[in-house]
Amino acid sequence: MLPRTLFESEHQQFREAVRRFFAQELTPNIPRWEAQGQVDKDFWRACGAQGILCPDMPEAYGGAGLDFRANAIVLEETSYTGSATPAFGVHSDIVAHYLLKYAQEDLRRTWIPRMVDGSAIACICMTEPGGGSDLKAIRTTAVREGDGWRINGAKTFITNGVTADIAVIAARTGAEPGAKGISLFFCETDRPGYKVGRKLDKVGQHSSDVAEIFFDDLRVPADYLLGAENQGFVLMMQELPQERMSIAVTAHSAAQRAYDLTVDYVKQRQAFGHTLLEFQNTRFVLADLRTKLQVGWTHLDACIAALLQGKLTTDQAASAKLFHTELRSEVTDACVQLFGGYGYMNEYEIARLWKDTRIQRIYGGSSEIMKELISRAI
Ligand SMILES: Cc1cc2nc3c(=O)[nH]c(=O)nc-3n(C[C@H](O)[C@H](O)[C@H](O)COP(=O)(O)OP(=O)(O)OC[C@H]3O[C@@H](n4cnc5c(N)ncnc54)[C@H](O)[C@@H]3O)c2cc1C
Known part of the structure; x- marks a missing residue:
């Protein structure tokens, strides 16, 4: 991999601390979490204590006041453990930002610190x-009713x-109809009318709990509206570049993990009196993947840099999501073949x-x- 110029020495220290913490507290638990279908809630609190959750939230709300580079480090290190969970992206990169930018101050002051500490x-x-x-x-x-909304x-x-x-x-x-009539709301999940349905049985990502949710006359106060009424679609479009980068970062790190595991494997596994690495096919496949991973890291960092400057466009973020998730599929599939x-x-x-x-x-x-x-930008 080429040297990465996006990160400063303080980021390197943060990365090493996250990596050490995950080696002790995350990696040993992966098999258990995969079996139980979710991560222990205690682990979220432990992550909060380490400053791993929502690191880019302002200090006024309990965060470390860093920028998306710190979030990217958390995503990369999580993914590089070989685990798809916890779903830090949804928590830190998506929901925390909706609250910070569009919630009333009371909600921000109450909930962002709790998201930061993992409670x-x-x-x-x-x-x-x-x-x-x-x-x-x-x-x-969501229908306006008295001093609130019924969902x-x-x-x-x-x-x-x-x-x-x-x-x-x-x-x-x-x-x-369409985009104009959509709004976003904040809600605590223990409100009457908020009902969690089945935990869904997925093909992979077993330790990530994914569920059906039902709203049955769920009532929320008027000031739980995020942003302006009927502007929800606009807010979602504004937040999408960061959401897509969050997935792109995760994808690329997991691809790197798959490649690294495979390199170790083919150096040891023998066939026809040779290691697998000695076959030209193995070396060419890995050379190809290595090249794409190298190009990918540079692209990823350029996109993160643009995001930090507020210049990453919708189509550029979509390209990043497309490229890195497709690359991850190509890399992991080729790696399984070599195993x-x-x-x-x-x-x-x-x-x-x-x-x-x-x-x-x-x-x-x-x-x-x-x-x-992407094609709309052509
Ligand atoms: C594990 C998991 C976690 C998820 N987490 C969340 C979450 O936290 N929150 C949340 O809100 N959602 C979540 N989702 C939902 C996810 O974002 C959707 O599944 C995804 O957007 C696709 O929607 P769909 O499944 O309804 O497929 P559909 O929209 O029905 O699409 C089916 C197929 O048609 C294609 N298609 C649709 N429209 C077009 C078009 N215009 N042109 C060409 N092809 C098209 C799609 O690409 C796809 O191949 C999650 C899904 C999964 C499986």
Whole structure:
């Protein structure tokens, strides 16, 4: 890998502290969390104590006042453990930013510090059973009633859905169809009417709890509206570049992990009296992947730098999400091939990486939707 110029020495220290902490507290727990289908809530609090959650939140709200580089380090190091969880991206990179930018001051002061210390876990409820790609078609309704809002509807595929203490909800508030009538709301998940449905049985990412959520006459106060009424779609579009970078960073680090594991493996595994690395096919496959990973890191850092300057455009972020998640698929699939039958055994980390990979081309906007967005800029 080429030297990365995006990070300062203080970031390097932060990275080393995160890596040490994960080696002790995350890696040994992965098999147990995978089996139980979720991460222990205590682990979130331990991460909070280490300054790992929402590191870019301002000090006034309990954060470390850093920037997205610190968030990227947390994502990279999490992914590089070979685990898809905890879902720090949803919590730190998405929900915390909706609260910081669009919530009333009381809500910000109450909840951001709890997100930072890990006592409140967050989820975001956009996707509905009727469709995820077409966010304009949201059918959940929020109706103004007295001093609050009454919300009814159903969401699905919600990451942290079982463990979350707080949620951001997208609902239809306007009579106008399409994007214009959508608003966003904050909500505590223990309010009457907020109901967690099934924890969904996924192909991979087993330690990430993903659930159905139902709103059955859920009432929230008027000031739980985030931003202005009927402006929810605009807010979502503004936040998407960072959400997409969060997925791109995770994808690239996991691809690097798969590559590194495979290099170690092919140096040891023997066939026909040679190590696998001695076969030209193995060396050429790995040379190809290594080249793409190197180019990818440089691209990732350039996108993060643009994001920090507020200059990363919607189509550039979509390209990053598209490129890095597709690359992760290519890399992990080629790596499983080099592991042979062992690559298909659940006890091998490469098998988990491969299964965890597939969803990244779908969630957070599918590859096809990314191409739609990119093509609009042509
Ligand atoms: C594990 C997991 C975690 C998730 N976490 C969250 C979460 O925390 N919060 C949340 O709100 N959502 C979450 N999602 C939902 C996710 O973002 C959606 O699944 C995704 O956006 C796709 O929506 P869909 O599943 O309804 O597929 P559909 O929208 O039905 O799409 C099906 C297929 O049609 C294609 N397609 C759709 N429209 C077009 C088009 N215009 N042109 C070309 N092709 C098109 C899609 O690319 C896809 O291949 C999660 C999903 C999963 C599986």
